[in-house]
Amino acid sequence: MSIEINDVEKSFGRFKALKNITLNIGSGELVALLGPSGCGKTTLLRIIAGLEAPDSGSILFYGEDATNRHVRERQVGFVFQHYALFRHMTVFENIAFGLRVRPRGQRPSESEIRRKVHDLLNLVQLDWLADRYPGQLSGGQRQRIALARALAVEPKVLLLDEPFGALDAKVRKDLRRWLRRLHDELHVTSVFVTHDQEEALEVADRVVVLNEGRVEQIGTPDEVYDHPETPFVYHFLGDVNLFHGRVHDGHARIGETQVDLTGGSDHPESAIFYVRPHEIEILRDGGGTGTIAAKIRDIRPLGATVRIELERIDDRGSVEVELTRDQFGRKGLSEGDKVYLQPKRLRTFDGNTKRETTLEAVNR
């Protein structure tokens, strides 16, 4: 089922939680609402569910106006951040709840409920926990039971509020891959809220980046990561280095350094260049043009990659570079070394049009 969100606004007292949110979610899509805490993502999710009412704007389910439809009639499944399992009921009864509260005419028979609950327990691979209470389960198990409970009512839309937020790193990774596979199997339109960019990029078909109640960018994980439309998106999706400079006549000037470019428009006044840590090359020597001299301050190996913190020689701030283990090994860098940085790709945003330009450095 497709969801259309038209110009939705919501305030809590004087605080504007959502401003002019317009968003279309296609049938069967898995969409992530990504943003820092307080950006309004959970409010938006609760408005889609019908747990909050928007101050203005409308929500359309499958082209039909559902703005004033009660939560009960929206046929949504909602997985709460802290799962909200009924603590006095067994896992079985938790999942059966949605079926048992149906009006008598639509209520399935006891044997049918039994079959359905066990199907769902099998789906989330926890059939052996049917008689336990929520208090006896681990976080990952609770989360999967909460999902099974939400799916029991055969929702047209599945909404998940920080589904992996309360889990530890390993379980979180496993569960999000599992959720992705589950979605591919069930194809139910799903929206989940997260503040973790890695999670959004890995799991979602499309990512909606929110900031201070506004949509910053909507796009596939590749689009938002490779072509961030605003500086905020750039900052939020991964680490970034900032260089102040200018663009003129086919090259970028950063301090005393001149980087040759393959194209791009002029920013003669001033420009801020955004460069991801893995888009910078470290050269042992090569103090010519096109490189920025820096001194290594700190080296931190982080699993498969190595993070290097450098201080610019011209005292204009620090730079972070990410190398693979291999690259790092070949270069033989150590703390205190003087090296040269060569950005491979620079991005800059036009202050007026907020348009992004990517500038490729000339490979020499």
Next chain:
Amino acid sequence: MSSIALPSSISRTRTASRTNREPALVRWLLTALALAFLFGFLFLPLTVVFTQALGKGWAAYGAALIEPNALSAMWLTVLAAAIAVPLNLVFGIAAAWAIAKFEFPGKSLLMTLIDLPFSVSPVVSGLIYVLLFGLQGWLGPWLQEHDIKLIFAVPGIVLATIFVTFPFVARELVPLMQAQGTEEEEAAIVLGASGWQAFWRVTLPNVKWGLLYGVILCNARAMGEFGAVSVVSGHIRGMTNTIPLHVEILYNEYNSAAAFAVASVLALLALVTLAAKSILEWRIKQQTVDRS
């Protein structure tokens, strides 16, 4: 929630053990002091009640209990509690539900009002009813005209009992419901439950032990209340005397064996209440341990 609760509970026990390293002498002294206090103020009076009650033998004890005025007092006490407790149960749940699950103007005022019977002397609570419904009171003449008797009659006693005992259930439930939040109810509604179904299937089962605890305390107070009831009762023997009032009358007549015999019924009630309270506290603790 649980993954957060667990480490904090561990650290709590750790700090407790670290700070509990008082010298043995201090620990013994404090324990002895507490025990001596309990002995002097609780255990001793309780023994006195029972020895005095049985001072003239079992026969006199039994006679004092089945004497018509005593039976009538017991009946009235049970009646007042039987009306006051269910009413306060409903009121307490409604008030706690409103306070814990909704935001509305005047919420803090409501909470203050619920505490009012605790902060006002019971005698004053009784007097309020006399001033309202008594012969010289505001509504007295109107009531007399319509031949309705509230003060110095059973309805007055029931009213005073309700007033004095109404905070118990609400006070017990409000913090419990506030701690539980509204997520489970929201989950129930999203799953298609009506508000009524959410209440019966989710809210009520979650607070049942706390609720029972409140009811027991409420009942104990309803049966033991003296001050407010004394003011509105008029002390008519066999008519408007509850157990505590009957005890007082017997004692004032120097009939101490009978007075203590009837008092022992109240003392027994207190012991049963204490036992029930401990069992419930244990249950509630078990439940919270299960959940974390």
